[in-house]
Amino acid sequence: MEALRRHKSMFLLPGLLTLALIIIFPLLFTIRVSFSGWNVSNPQLDFIGGANYATMLHDSRFWASIMRLVLLAGGTVLIQYVIGFGMALLVWREARGRRLWRVLFLVPMMTTPVVMAAIWQMIFHESLGPVNDLLGMLGLAEVPWLTESGPALVALMTVEVWQWTPFMFLLLLAGLLSLPKEPFMAAAIDGADAWRTFRKVTFPLMAPVSVAAIIIRLIEASKLSDSVYVLTSGGPGSSTETPGYYLYIQGLRDQQTGYSGAMSLTYLVLMIVTLTVVAALLARAFKLKGDS
Amino acid sequence: MRSRLYPVFKYTVIALWACFVAGPFFWAMTTSFKDVNGVQGGATYLPWLQYEPTVIGWRNIFGGAGGVDVMQPFFNSAVVTLAASAISLVLGSLAAYALSRYRFKFGFIKNSDIVFFFVSQRIMPPVVLVIPFFYLLQWTGLLDTILGLVIVTVALLLPIAVWVMVDFFNGIPREIDEMAMLDGCGPFQTFVRAILPNSLPGLTVAAMFCAVFGWNDFFFAFRLTFTEVQTLPQAVVALNSSIPPWWTLSAAALFGVAPLILLALWVERYLSKGNLSGAVR
């Protein structure tokens, strides 16, 4: 036992220190720079107090992007969960073609988001893309997908749903497949119909997997910015801007380093707080509390 | 629910979804064989019937006149992905093994807190990290180099490796470790000889996640490398402009995701029920 104490650090420390070194500098740098007036014409670490934070409070474009992100992330994850769970329920007892389903659902989540966004951009093209062409065949009017704010958001959500529903599906399918079969037999023996079985057996048993899948997707969705860049560049105007994309504009394109630092930290803290609260609420909603 | 219409309903839903999934690939595939005539007149789908197929798009991406070369970015992406994944897997499995088997206590910090520290890095938006990284790499002279990109990519992948492997190791009975030690293995030998050989499914899943996230990274590469080192997603996005040479873009896009599709076909068998659900808990 004595000897093990010495060894355990040798396993842990290389990874832990590597990550800490890579992560801690950016954090400290961001904190420090958020109190400085560093920008393109004044690239230095001076101290201007909380001025950046004060500016941020009145930056309606920033707050609008945060609200938009909440709606986008919440909305797409919910749609992904419903579709993913529904499809998983459709096929989970089907042994035939299981490999085919899996591949079908693996491919979108594995392909590069920005590259797929580039393809989607062609698809949503107002005059040359297939979406409006198909709508036309159905006798519907053309939609200015990428140049009007409402449709642009729909387009963005479609891309997100296309890319990440498979992730939900695969996690939930794996969850369903690992469920014991006895509870379902017990429900059948007790005389429960399909709906009652879903409500009282399937859904509660899937609660832990559901919560985990939703949280993971919310975390990833809250970083949304790459596809925005490729698909709409935040436009039209700033109507599809997410915090990630707005920060990119402020910090990298316009080099408002100090100001973007302040916004970065605020964004990060808001994200952590929100996700923690959401995780706790979900756990309670699924009645996971107090269970091991 | 169990009526005779149920199978009809089921297969209709699946077929619709399959079309939705395949749509973008079909579009990219058909567009990659068009030229300006096939694009300008509005959407066309079927070669020969609706447009005359050419290979100009494909020729462009392999260095044809007026195009780009995707081979160099491909190799850059491959090197960065492989190197960062390998480093992350090695450091990650070691750390995950320690966290799964030994108890740590630094003040109030315990094992679960350390695991949380690793995993919580996934919450960091790349945009928050990229500005400090920019200056860090600039000061160290690693900006626009493969090495610089590998280092920051490790920050992206290490949490994934730790997360997958901790769960996997937790599923291996501790008695196996104990037995190996009783059989004369020191701690490191125990890990290498008794635990790693039993961890191949977990390592495969972790490697797959690392490879996918590494390959798909765009933001870091976009902001931290420019002219010397360009990765494949960068190269593809660079072709995406409002005046569309769509055939070149489509060919490049398909080329960029082809390795991932092959990977998907290959890893499918490893995603049997245990592996993925285990990673969630």
Added chain:
Amino acid sequence: MTQLDIVDVGHSYTPGSEEERWALKPLGLTFEAGKTYALVGPSGCGKTTLLNILSGLVRPSQGQVLFDGADVTALPTKARNIAQVFQFPVIYQSMTVYENLAFPLQCRRWDKARIDAKVHQVAEALDLDDRLRQPARRLTADDKQLISLGRGLVRDDVAAVLMDEPLTVIDPQLKHSLRRKIREITEQFRPTVIYVTHDQYEAMSIAQEVLVMKDGRAMQQGTPEQLFEAPSSTYVGYFIGSPAMNFLTVDRTHGNVTLGGRALAMAWDIPQSTSESQVGIRPEYVEVVTEPGPNTFPARLRDVRDHGPQRVFEMEVAGQLIRAKVPRENGIPALEEFLVHLPRAKALPYADGRLVLHS
């Protein structure tokens, strides 16, 4: 309370294979209403297949399953009106103990007052009435098993309660009390119970009748006493009882049974036509004696195993191994050679491995 009949039922998981390899060879059985039966045998003996055929989970390759004379062979589990307790406790996690017990009745759309009365009655019998409002998932494994049992008992009309090794995951200390509780409950409610286990101790303690199975065949059905006193085959003699029954190969000369050249008087005859004649006797009935007499044989002590209150002597009689279970207070024979007495009434005749009781 329903009588369950198995008529010429056999099953193979790989259709078309020869009968010798079937998981369950064709057999007929009757489980009388209101009695507790145990199916016991080593893993792979077909007991679980038989249970699954009764529950409707497996449709037999041939034969009929009758519940009170009605053919249910083609009916799914749901339509058979049975209850089942599984190896791993199954409860509805999101419900309280009360809701769990009420669930089957709600599914049957009973009115509230009737459900309430029934749930309380059953909960009281199970000693769960003080925990009705608790979430069922917080209970210990043995109490969860009681809930599973209770969900079957609340239904007055339940045809049979099937139990599939319900004590597997229960702590050793609690096994005893749960076994006792199951026995009490089945005596009180008197459902038809089919209890599957690999543990003969459990089978004999719980059931009124035990069915010993091996390689997909029913070896013997009978009360625990019958299985002990008159095993129908050498296998049952080996499987039931610890240490196992002694089987000694004997000769038949001039119509007499002899062991090592000495006459062995028996209450029964062994048919002439058999190729292997054996005499079976329980170690409990083998006596170590000093005085020669009828049915005594010289023995040599090979080993003594101390079991505590008894010792098991391993001896050699006519070149064959024989065990005797001897009370501790009798001590260990000082001599290396002494006599064993095989009581006439307890020595049973086996022909080619099967008990043959012709007098």
Added chain:
Amino acid sequence: MNLSATDLCLTVDGVDHLKQVTATFVPGRLHTVIGRTMAGKTTLLRVLAGLQAVDSGALTREGADFLKTPVWRRDTAMVYQQFINYPHLNVFDNVAFPLRRAGLSRNEIRRRVISSLARVGLADFERRKPSQLSGGQQQRVALARALARGTGILLLDEPLANLDYKLREQLRDEFRTLFSDQGDTVVIYTTTEPAEAMMLGDVVLVMHEGQILQIGSPQEVFERPATTTVASIINDPPMNIFTGRIESGQVTVAGFQATHVSAHLADLPDGVYQFGLRATDVSLASAGVEGEVTFVEISGSETFVHAAVGETPFVIQIEGIHDVALGDLVKLRLRPERLFAFDEEGSLVRTPSYDLAPVEGR
């Protein structure tokens, strides 16, 4: 070469896992540690193996501090209750694993693996993976691996607990011969079953709640249990323990008629005692004290009748299988000449005479 534990203590979350455990384990002998689940048996083995640290106490081997020796240098083999083998290795490589670590030659490894697989009856299974074997066979592989090395210490932690009843009986018989010639190895075997402890052990250690209550030969422990707790642990079913009085040559037990004290209790002073009587020494008779049957258990060849006389529960062991119904009224007869007498604290004061001489004095 002795392995000596002195005052080993371990408390986890306020629960004593080991409480001043002192014992000496001798090479060439088989020590059985008997106790109920959670008695601390497994913890003790893990401490001896070096897998578990203790709060205090000493452990020495050949006079050297064994606590300082890391697991991989303790020259110890262990067989677990769960069938633990290396899942990725076949049977041959599993058994060869420790031999390769020890740096033996290829030929020597081959020879030892083959011979120890033969000893456990798995000669033809070399190429199988553990997952392709039955539980009993997996445990045999684990046993072969432990035996092949010829370690100085061999620990077996309830190796039969997870096996089917008949298989357990069979392996238990085989163990007798398997462990009969262990040379210089210290063998320690834990179990919950009295018959197993009695049959296999040269030395029996009785553990309860982290403490060692008694150490002795099987006969000693069985015939002179130091306390009522030992008496109930070493007997299956547990010994009947009840309170009674000795007064002017009469033994009085609540619910029973007073009887004359039998010879072995005759010189005890008057007072309150706890009496112990084995289940085999209570019988059902046509006349006697009436008790109500609360439960009946049947093993393969014995019937255990649980009956209550007033408030006092008794268990009666009858040879053979008998049909006794719950709720029946039965007549109990106690054998006074078989009474164990313990004082009020539960320490042994008198035993009935078996082969050993009765304990003298208080």
